[in-house]
Amino acid sequence: xxxxxxxxxDVTNLAKMLPEHATNVVGLTGVMWKTSRVACAxxxxxVVGITLTTRRYFERRTARLEVAMQDVEAHLRFAxxxxxxxxxxxxxxxxxxxxxxxxxxxxxxxxxxxxxxLTYTSLFGSVERTFSWVASILPSMIMAPLFWRGSARFADYxxxxxxxxxxxxxxxxxxxxxxxxxxxxxxxxxxxxxQDFDSSKTRPRExxxxxxxCEPLDDNLLVLRGVRIAVPESAGRSVRWLGRSEGxxxxxxxxxxxxxxxxxxxxxxxxxxxxxxxxxxxxxxxHRGRETYFLPQRPYIPAGSQGVATSLREQLLYxxxxxxxxxxxxxxxxxxxxxxxxxxxxLCDWATTLSGxxxxxxxxxxxxxxxxxAQAPLVLLDEATSACxxxxxxxxxxxLLKRAxxxxxxxxxxxxxxxxxxxxxxxxxxxxxxxF
Numbered sequence: 418x419x420x421x422x423x424x425x426x427d428v429t430n431l432a433k434m435l436p437e438h439a440t441n442v443v444g445l446t447g448v449m450w451k452t453s454r455v456a457c458a459x460x461x462x463x464v465v466g467i468t469l470t471t472r473r474y475f476e477r478r479t480a481r482l483e484v485a486m487q488d489v490e491a492h493l494r495f496a497x498x499x500x501x502x503x504x505x506x507x508x509x510x511x512x513x514x515x516x517x518x519x520x521x522x523x524x525x526x527x528x529x530x531x532x533x534x535l536t537y538t539s540l541f542g543s544v545e546r547t548f549s550w551v552a553s554i555l556p557s558m559i560m561a562p563l564f565w566r567g568s569a570r571f572a573d574y575x576x577x578x579x580x581x582x583x584x585x586x587x588x589x590x591x592x593x594x595x596x597x598x599x600x601x602x603x604x605x606x607x608x609x610x611x612q613d614f615d616s617s618k619t620r621p622r623e624x625x626x627x628x629x630x631c632e633p634l635d636d637n638l639l640v641l642r643g644v645r646i647a648v649p650e651s652a653g654r655s656v657r658w659l660g661r662s663e664g665x666x667x668x669x670x671x672x673x674x675x676x677x678x679x680x681x682x683x684x685x686x687x688x689x690x691x692x693x694x695x696x697x698x699x700x701x702x703x704h705r706g707r708e709t710y711f712l713p714q715r716p717y718i719p720a721g722s723q724g725v726a727t728s729l730r731e732q733l734l735y736x737x738x739x740x741x742x743x744x745x746x747x748x749x750x751x752x753x754x755x756x757x758x759x760x761x762x763x764l765c766d767w768a769t770t771l772s773g774x775x776x777x778x779x780x781x782x783x784x785x786x787x788x789x790x791a792q793a794p795l796v797l798l799d800e801a802t803s804a805c806x807x808x809x810x811x812x813x814x815x816x817l818l819k820r821a822x823x824x825x826x827x828x829x830x831x832x833x834x835x836x837x838x839x840x841x842x843x844x845x846x847x848x849x850x851x852x853f
Contacts, residue, residue: 449580456556456577463555467548475541482537486530493523553582629702630694637704638795638825639669639692644701648687659684659845664701667843671793674818675827676835679845685829686714688845689799692827706795708824712784714800716776718768725768730761733783740786748785751816752778753809774804781813785820794824800831807834814838 449457500507500516507516556578634640643664647656659665665688669675677685690696692703693711719735721727733745746758754775771779781801788794796817802810810832817826818838828835836842 449577460555463551475537475544479534479537479541482530482534486527486534489523489527489530493520493527496520496523556582626700627697628691628699630697631702631704633706634668634704637668637670638673638706638793639667639675639827640704641665641667641692642702642704644691644703645699646684646687646691646696647698648684648696657684658699659687667841669795669825669827669841671823671825673825674839674841675825676839676842677827677829677845678831678835678842683845685845686799689797689827689829693797706793706824708791708794709797710784710787710791710794711797712780712799712801714803716773716780718771718776718779720766720768721764725766726764727767728762728764729757729767732767732779733761733786735783738783738787738789740789744789745782745786748782751785752782752813754778754782772804774806774809777802777804778809778813781817785816788817788820788824791821791824794821796821796824796826798826798828798830800829803830803832807832810834 449460497520500520507513628644628646641664643666645662645664646659648659649656667675677688679685687696689711691699692705693709718732719727721731729749730742730745733748734740742761745761749755749758767779768776784796788796802813805813811834814835815838826839828839
């Protein structure tokens with residue numbers, strides 16, 4: 418967005434200068450042509466040749482250097498943000514010096530990229546000033562012999578010199594602004610890369626089909642029919658299929674509960690994302706209700722509109738839920754956050770104030786608030802209580818099952834304690850993703 422905005426601003430500023438330069442070129446070239454066709458042709462050839470040379474040997478090279486510099490700068494920004502987010506983990510590892518050395522190496526790489534870019538632009542500046550100096554005396558060198566031989570009047574000489582100076586300034590417009598043009602070109606390439614980053618390039622080529630998401634069947638809130646999920650490998654080109662060759666077929670009726678378990682990496686979360694409609698590469702069909710609620714393993718604590726601080730009320734009503742304060746306080750009490758219920762309007766950065774377990778309980782309370790007016794909800798939980806104790810987990814699930822009594826609950830989790838809250842259990846095993 419910033420690149421696109423700066424491109425528009427720079428192009429607009431350059432475009433404002435074009436009408437004046439175009440007028441000078443058209444009007445004064447005619448005057449110069451009448452004065453001396455040979456001199457006009459020579460001067461035009463010189464300026465056009467310099468402009469083409471500048472574009473061929475300087476602008477393109479500078480654009481490549483600027484793209485490389487922007488890539489290094491973007492990587493450094495990402496690394497700094499990543500270190501900020503993981504500062505506590507780095508401190509526990511005692512890896513401060515390692516991270517400092519790594520970031521210092523990135524800064525040195527950025528400085529080296531800047532040095533190459535500045536060296537190249539300085540070289541062009543010297544060449545451009547030399548060409549400009551030659552261009553300033555070139556009309557005199559052409560017209561002086563004609564004047565001394567009497568073939569041209571002094572008025573013609575003066576007219577040619579002054580006219581070429583303005584035409585030169587107009588025609589050297591691209592050469593004089595080559596640094597801006599190079600920067601615009603580099604930013605256009607970055608924007609084009611984002612536009613060309615189509616999802617089909619990162620999704621597996623071997624999975625052209627899409628999983629169909631349809632209306633629910635009968636009294637079932639979820640029905641999977643022959644679903645095989647295609648997930649990309651790390652390279653992004655090869656594909657790994659989840660499920661048996663005939664696909665996954667499961668049905669969950671109203672008041673039904675399903676637990677999906679298995680080792681890490683076998684595709685439990687991928688199956689849940691597919692049910693939620695976040696991933697659709699594969700084959701088969703999914704019939705599910707419209708009231709679907711998804712609770713990810715990593716709690717999402719949104720920042721405020723004017724800063725990181727938000728009120729607890731805003732967190733519980735996210736994204737757009739209507740509820741009374743008493744209902745919000747009740748939800749906080751259920752998830753064992755009663756000590757926060759006294760002041761729902763308190764502004765705070767809850768992402769840093771609350772621990773991981775407290776954040777999971779907070780978003781669980783948000784889910785309970787969302788379910789207040791739900792008719793037949795389909796609730797999908799992805800390790801939603803992994804940071805909570807088993808005692809708290811029992812209270813959370815009891816409250817959830819009571820609130821979603823007319824719906825269905827599907828959970829992904831490792832704990833055996835979750836089995837008591839689910840009537841059906843699916844275990845995903847081995848690296849082929851077979852379901853048993």
